[in-house]
Each structure stands twice: as structure tokens, then as C-alpha cells.
Amino acid sequence: MAVHVRVGDDRVGTIELDRPERRNALNIETCEGIVAAVERVRAEGARAVVVTGAGTSFCAGADFGEVYGADFLAALYAALQAVHTLPVPVVAAVNGPAIGGGTQLAIAADLRVAAEGAVFALPTARLGLAVDPWTIRRLEQVAGGGTARALLIGCETVGARLAWERGLVDRLGTVADAHAWAAELAGLAPLTLAYNKQVLDRVDLAETDPVLQEAFRACWRSADLEEGRVARAEKRTPAYRGR
Structure with missing residues (x-):
């Protein structure tokens, strides 16, 4: 399975992308798996959710074998909105690179905890691609206009500490740190x-x-x-x- 999901006794749901051989790149199957995982954590009564990636990457972005098709775009934005509209706190445990769709998935969450090796980038202008207006507005809302312009127009890659200093990341830490925070939120x-x-x-x-x-x-x-x-x-x- 491309996505693993579980809800623990602490009422924290975990959604883990599991394509480490592709650095957890998003394809249609993975996007559909995210939607199904969101439905499951809601059905099982999770009071907070952690989204992360298996291995050393959070999400390397879109799988270029599928990115140019309309079906992929529909699946991607369905997955992002499923995460974004969860009525409970969602913490992205960014355990490694979050590129393109990975940054989109991270900002769909409410809060972000980034590990030392995490980086963020939305290099659409290098590829001739585009993200939807929601992504741009959401990035500006989360990280401010300066950071949004640096990523989208300057095509910068922002590391974990700089992302934290700019407000794109809320805390620096591991997946375990993100889970501990989510467990705290589950009690509110x-x-x-x-x-x-x-x-x-x-x-x-x-x-x-x-x-x-x-x-x-x-x-x-x-x-x-x-x-x-x-x-x-x-x-x-x-x-x-x-x-």
C-alpha cells in the first residue's frame, strides 16, 4: 500500500506515505490513499492527526510519470483538501525533503514540525508547471508574502531552520516530537x-x-x-x- 494509516490509543491518527523507493512521490494511487486514510481517521474518532513519510523523505513531489494528466491533478487536489478540511488538528511531521506537492501537503496541515534534513521548495517556474490559487494563498497565509514569493518567484529551496525562522515551520523536531505534540492537542x-x-x-x-x-x-x-x-x-x- 502507498499509504499506511493507524489510530492509536492516544487518539492520534497517523497517515504515512510509504513509497520510499520513490521518495514518497505522489501518484494517483497515493493521493487516493490519502483521501481514504483521512476518511478512516475520521471514522475511528482521531482527535489529532500526524502526516509524515516513510524513510528519509517527507514527499518529493509529484511522480512525473503521472503529473501531466488531468486525472492526477484532480486526485492531488482532492487529497490536499481532504487533509486541509479535517476538523481536528493536523501536524505535518516533515522528516525530510518536501518538494513541490510535498510542500503543498505540508501546508495543507495546520502545523508543521521539521527535522534537520527537511527542505521546502515549489519550483514550478523551473518546470513550466503551476499550482492552484489555493496553494499560493495558503502558503502566503502560513508563511507570509515574503516567503511565498521566495519559493514561487525566486524558486528558492528553504531549509528547516530558515523555514522555522520565517514561520513556515512551527517547531523543529522529529516525527516522535510531532506525535507528542499531536497527543497533547488530542486532549484539548x-x-x-x-x-x-x-x-x-x-x-x-x-x-x-x-x-x-x-x-x-x-x-x-x-x-x-x-x-x-x-x-x-x-x-x-x-x-x-x-x-
Whole structure:
């Protein structure tokens, strides 16, 4: 299988690209595997998700044997949106190079933890290719306009430490560090996290949009709100249930 998925007892789902012989390059099968993996972690009740790659690469980008076909583009963007729209925190454990589609997959996540050998690049102008507007806007949102221009117009390759300094990466560390962070996030209030994600990601929605307003009200009328109050009074860790 091109993608492995599991949900642990800590309620953290792991989605691992497993084509190390191709440096985890994305083909149609892998993209479809990502979509299926997202559906599985949702069905099994994961409260946070780690996305990573087997071997020494996170994802070397698109498999050039398929990249020029319309079917590949449809599969790629379905996979990216499946990761992006998960209602729980997604941490990309960038364990090595994240080139092209690999950078796209990393920024589809909410947070990024990069290992020492990680690098990011979107060299579309060198190849005569293009990424969709969502990718460009998302990169600008995550890393700022300067970094987005450096990657997309300057065709720079950015290493882990520089990516961290520029905000493209949130923490420096290993896959284990990313999993530990995800386990911590899995213990937080799910409705609040989902609401925060909606507001951050849906920049197309006004503050008064009914979708955002309902998500906001749901947090304030939830049983988790009372659990948080009681747990604080009792000086214990709250047991949030997402309702």
C-alpha cells in the first residue's frame, strides 16, 4: 500500500506515505490513499492527526510519470483538501525533503514540525508547471508574502531552520516530537479547535457568517465548557468529549 494509516490509543491518527523507493512521490494511487486514510481517521474518532513519510523523505513531489494528466491533478487536489478540511488538528511531521506537492501537503496541515534534513521548495517556474490559487494563498497565509514569493518567484529551496525562522515551520523536531505534540492537542477541547480552524481557514466567510456564528455558539453551550470549569475547580486534567 502507498499509504499506511493507524489510530492509536492516544487518539492520534497517523497517515504515512510509504513509497520510499520513490521518495514518497505522489501518484494517483497515493493521493487516493490519502483521501481514504483521512476518511478512516475520521471514522475511528482521531482527535489529532500526524502526516509524515516513510524513510528519509517527507514527499518529493509529484511522480512525473503521472503529473501531466488531468486525472492526477484532480486526485492531488482532492487529497490536499481532504487533509486541509479535517476538523481536528493536523501536524505535518516533515522528516525530510518536501518538494513541490510535498510542500503543498505540508501546508495543507495546520502545523508543521521539521527535522534537520527537511527542505521546502515549489519550483514550478523551473518546470513550466503551476499550482492552484489555493496553494499560493495558503502558503502566503502560513508563511507570509515574503516567503511565498521566495519559493514561487525566486524558486528558492528553504531549509528547516530558515523555514522555522520565517514561520513556515512551527517547531523543529522529529516525527516522535510531532506525535507528542499531536497527543497533547488530542486532549484539548475538540469543538473549540474545530471552531478556531474554521475561522482561520475560511477567510472567504465574514465574521457574521451563520456557519462561523453557529460554531462559536456551539462551544459556549457545550458539555465540554462545563467539564473545563469543573476540571479547573477540581485541579485535574479535563476529559473533553467533543459535545
